[in-house]
Amino acid sequence: GAVVSQHPSWVICKSGTSVKIECRSLDFQATTMFWYRQFPKQSLMLMATSNEGSKATYEQGVEKDKFLINHASLTLSTLTVTSAHPEDSSFYICSARAGRGQETQYFGPGTRLLVL
Amino acid sequence: GDSVTQMEGPVTLSEEAFLTINCTYTATGYPSLFWYVQYPGEGLQLLLKATKADDKGSNKGFEATYRKETTSFHLEKGSVQVSDSAVYFCALGDYKLSFGAGTTVTVRA
Numbered sequence: 001g002a003v004v005s006q007h008p009s010w011v012i013c014k015s016g017t018s019v020k021i022e023c024r025s026l027d028f029q030a031t032t033m034f035w036y037r038q039f040p041k042q043s044l045m046l047m048a049t050s051n052e053g054s055k056a057t058y059e060q061g062v063e064k065d066k067f068l069i070n071h072a073s074l075t076l077s078t079l080t081v082t083s084a085h086p087e088d089s090s091f092y093i094c095s096a097r098a099g100r101g102q103e104t105q106y107f108g109p110g111t112r113l114l115v116l
Numbered sequence: 117g118d119s120v121t122q123m124e125g126p127v128t129l130s131e132e133a134f135l136t137i138n139c140t141y142t143a144t145g146y147p148s149l150f151w152y153v154q155y156p157g158e159g160l161q162l163l164l165k166a167t168k169a170d171d172k173g174s175n176k177g178f179e180a181t182y183r184k185e186t187t188s189f190h191l192e193k194g195s196v197q198v199s200d201s202a203v204y205f206c207a208l209g210d211y212k213l214s215f216g217a218g219t220t221v222t223v224r225a
Contacts, residue, residue, distance in 0.1 A: 042217070043205065103167065104162060106162065108159050109159040110157075110159040
């Protein structure tokens with residue numbers, strides 16, 4: 001149980017294009033999903049928190065218009081990197097939390113984005 | 117704010133050696149504590165957790181005890197295998213997680 005998937009696992013795109021990454025909780029309903037960014041050999045940096053049906057809360061320094069997050073259902077959240085540039089290349093990881101009283105976050109396998 | 121300080125790596129061990137990765141925390145209140153493991157090219161997997169003081173989390177031969185008096189949550193395994201080679205992250209939180217820097221462990225046959 002508690003499986004989180006991400007799609008795609010790998011994406012290569014040209015500079016200036018937009019990329020959408022999906023995060024799904026496969027066997028539970030996720031009231032909250034988190035999006036992280038991880039640079040090589042570094043820890044995870046929380047980008048934003050999204051609750052189903054409401055606007056995402058972004059961490060300081062993360063551009064809302066650059067990283068669009070939608071959490072339209074209890075099993076799906078999407079992160080769209082708009083007008084991607086080479087500096088957006090990174091490993092993006094989502095996690096999902098079942099709900100109040102469920103403190104454990106379950107992580108997706110990650111999406112590696114390379115912007116040329 | 118809440119934070120985690122984790123032992124710096126990399127750590128290189130021989131198979132069947134004893135592994136300890138130190139983790140200490142600073143927090144208001146008593147948040148849950150976690151160890152996550154990340155294999156190359158993959159996301160994070162929950163290894164074990166503890167939700168209150170003196171709780172011991174255990175999984176796959178790994179153990180960690182929530183020590184309030186020393187504000188620590190050290191990870192231990194008595195006999196490591198090559199397949200334990202990974203990056204280990206200590207984390208705390210009941211909503212948002214704060215992660216340590218990660219410790220790379222390499223186990224040699």
